[in-house]
Amino acid sequence: MTATTETxxxxxxxxxxxIDWFDAHARDLPWRRPxxxxxGVMVSEFMLQQTPVNxxxxxxxxxxxxxxxxxxxxxxxxxxxxxxxxxLGYPRRALRLHGAALAIAERHxxxxxxxxxxxxxxxxxxxxxxxxxASFAYGRRxxxxxxxxxxxxxxxxSGTQYPPNATTAAERRLARAVLPETDAVAARWxxxxxxxxxxxxxxxxxxxxxCPIAAQCAWRLAGSPPHEGPPRRGQTYAGTDRQVRGRLLAxxxxxxxxxxxxxxxxxxxxxxxxxxxxxxLVADGLVEPLPGPAYRLPHG
DNA sequence: GAGGCGTGGAG
DNA sequence: TCTCCAAGCCT
Numbered sequence: 096m097t098a099t100t101e102t103x104x105x106x107x108x109x110x111x112x113x114i115d116w117f118d119a120h121a122r123d124l125p126w127r128r129p130x131x132x133x134x135g136v137m138v139s140e141f142m143l144q145q146t147p148v149n150x151x152x153x154x155x156x157x158x159x160x161x162x163x164x165x166x167x168x169x170x171x172x173x174x175x176x177x178x179x180x181x182x183l184g185y186p187r188r189a190l191r192l193h194g195a196a197l198a199i200a201e202r203h204x205x206x207x208x209x210x211x212x213x214x215x216x217x218x219x220x221x222x223x224x225x226x227x228x229a230s231f232a233y234g235r236r237x238x239x240x241x242x243x244x245x246x247x248x249x250x251x252x253s254g255t256q257y258p259p260n261a262t263t264a265a266e267r268r269l270a271r272a273v274l275p276e277t278d279a280v281a282a283r284w285x286x287x288x289x290x291x292x293x294x295x296x297x298x299x300x301x302x303x304x305x306c307p308i309a310a311q312c313a314w315r316l317a318g319s320p321p322h323e324g325p326p327r328r329g330q331t332y333a334g335t336d337r338q339v340r341g342r343l344l345a346x347x348x349x350x351x352x353x354x355x356x357x358x359x360x361x362x363x364x365x366x367x368x369x370x371x372x373x374x375x376l377v378a379d380g381l382v383e384p385l386p387g388p389a390y391r392l393p394h395g
Numbered sequence: 396g397a398g399g400c401g402t403g404g405a406g
Numbered sequence: 407t408c409t410c411c412a413a414g415c416c417t
Contacts, residue, residue, distance in 0.1 A: 143413040150403075150412090184401030184412095191415080221415050241413045261396070289413065298411065299406075330411095332401080341401050379400090399417090406410085 106273035109251065109308050110284055116307035117287030120294065124148065125155060126231075127286075133207035133232035134165055140224045141192045146183050148293075154181050166205045168196035174392025177381060178348050186344060186381055190393075191219025209233040230285045236278045238270035239285035243292025248273075250296060254313035256322040257298070339363045339372035347382060353389035 125131060126139035138158055142151040158179060162168040168176065173193045180189035195217040199207055207228065208214055214225035226237035245258040248269060258266060275281045295302045303309045314320070332338055342362040347354055363369040373390070376382040383393045 140413065145400090145412060145414060146402075147404075147412045182402060184403085185414085187400070188415085219415065223414060227413070239413090242411095243413065293413075330399090335399090337400055337402095344401090375400095397417100400415095402412100404411095406408105 105311070106252070107275075109273070109311065110275055110280065112307040113287045113291060114280070114283050117283070117290055121286070121290055122148075122294075125152070125159075131159075133209070133228065134163075135159055136232040137195070137207050137224075137228050138192065140227050141188050141195075141219060142183055144188060144224070145185060150183060154179070154183055162196075164205060165196040165199040165207065168193060169200040172392075172394045173380070174383070174394055177344070177392050181348070182345075187379060188219060190380055194218035195220065207232065209235065211235070211237060227285075230282045234278050234282045236274065236281035237285070238267065238274055239289065240266065240270050241289060241292075243289045243296075244270070244285070246298060247288050247292045247296045250301075250314035251308055251312045254317045254320075256314060256320065336368065336372045336375065339368055340376055343369075343373055343376060344381060347390060347392050350391070353385050353387070353391045356388045356390065359390065 121127070124139075126135045131139070139151065139155055142155055142158075161179065162171070171193070173190050176189040176193040177186050180186050183189075198217050199205060203213070208217075209229060209232070211225050211229050214220050214228050215222070220228075223239065223241050226239045227241070229235040230237045230239050240262060242258075245262065245266060248266065249255045249258040252269060252273070275284050291306070295306050303312070303315060306312070309315060339362070343359055346359060346362060359373065360366075360369065363372070373382065377384055377390075380393055382390050383395075384390055
């Protein structure tokens with residue numbers, strides 16, 4: 096028996112338990128309901144990129160009520176998308192979601208595309224998000240490799256506590272090898288492995304007592320060895336340009352009229368860093384400079 | 396491929 | 407308090 100065949104064989108034994116567990120324990124999230132549609136799935140995926148579910152929920156509800164279809168968002172200025180994004184973080188995602196809505200309205204007749212390649216061509220849609228939308232919204236068969244799934248596979252299949260820092264070709268190969276054959280089961284498997292990673296096979300303290308595949312988990316069978324290799328670099332935040340950008344944008348989100356530069360000067364003492372951060376926001380298209388000088392969220 | 400990019404909750 | 411980390415993407 097080849098290694099690949101063996102992997103597929105042992106993986107097949109995981110499908111049932113993991114999907115059964117999902118049927119019993121899946122959270123009732125709004126973007127999982129049928130009425131969410133492909134657009135709801137896409138909006139949720141953008142918001143969930145690096146932001147926890149609990150913080151996404153209220154913003155998602157407001158967003159979908161205000162812009163129930165891509166064409167509705169496409170009519171707005173990008174600044175309105177940034178404003179409605181609120182404090183979810185990484186506001187470039189709001190800009191990209193607005194850009195994706197424009198592209199969907201123009202190139203796809205207002206309907207979120209179902210093909211992976213077409214999704215991937217949209218701004219802000221990478222390998223993960225394209226696979227997630229195709230799988231969750233359209234039931235297509237794709238390897239959906241997010242941080243949760245990578246961790247579940249690292250433990251259950253590879254026997255390590257954590258996956259590598261960056262996604263490797265080996266991980267993609269493994270994810271494809273264990274993907275169920277049919278579209279419907281593959282889509283269910285993708286959602287189930289993500290949920291297992293989010294609720295049970297968590298990064299800090301996994302709840303192995305509640306895991307449907309604990310008895311087959313390669314990491315546990317190896318004695319739960321600690322992580323080897325370079326520690327994952329913790330990102331410092333205090334004092335960075337990111338923090339300054341956040342403060343500047345917070346002022347502009349709250350303002351309805353253009354904000355004079357003098358008003359922005361109060362958010363950070365270091366004038367050099369403040370100017371650099373503001374320039375960066377302008378360069379990113381998150382802020383529009385006006386005569387005065389004054390600034391506002393982008394109108395066009 | 397490494398580094399930049401927000402924000403806030405949990406341990 | 408401080409560290410970690412949360413459904414990534416882009417350059």
